[in-house]
Amino acid sequence: MFARTQHLFDDATRVTAGDSRWSGRTSEDYWAFVGPFGGATAATILRALIDHPQRAGDPLSLTVNFCAPIAQGSFDLDVRLVKANRSTQHWCVELTQGGADVATLATAVFAERRPSWSHQPAEFPKGPPPEQIPPYPKVAASWVKQYDFRFVEVIRISAARSRMRRQARSPNYGSAIAFRERLMCCR
Secondary structure, rough: OOOOOOOHHHHHHHOOOOOOOOEEOOOHHOOOOEOHHHHHHHHHHHHHHHHOOOOOOOOEEEEEEEEOOOOEEOOOOOOOOEEEOOOOEEEEEEEOOOOOOOEEEEEEEOOOOOOOOOOOOOOOOOOOHHHHHOOOOOOOOHHHOOOOOEEEEEEOOHHHHHHHHOOOOOOOOOOOEEEEEEEEEEE
């Protein structure tokens, strides 16, 4: 059994529930030059929606409009369920600070997943374990320090091309294509 460890991103996206008004704080760990990274803001809004007791289903879409700069410190999230039916929910979230105008406006759609077609996911290329790969040198930006970058190059033959070659009548039909991939392992 794996124990879930708390990550800085969990702290950065933490929100406190209210009735329709939720609250949170910006994080210096995900601070860009003039405000929080947009992805951290979007993730905070999505977390409030996922944690909402009325939420049903999984997120299908999230649209975030950054209307004004977000200052360091606390903020409020006005979370509203706009419309719900048997399968979907439509949400609206407004981020404000200190009673000022809306700084961020988001809309989201959630839906219950129904049985559907599936596909076979591609197999991840084989490579050495991360512990055996030297870490990439640290970069000055503070948010980069949250990650341990390790790169490895692998060569693999395209499975589709290889299959085409086996199925072809002529031994000269088609060719296997070898290509390099640069894989990144982050923790």
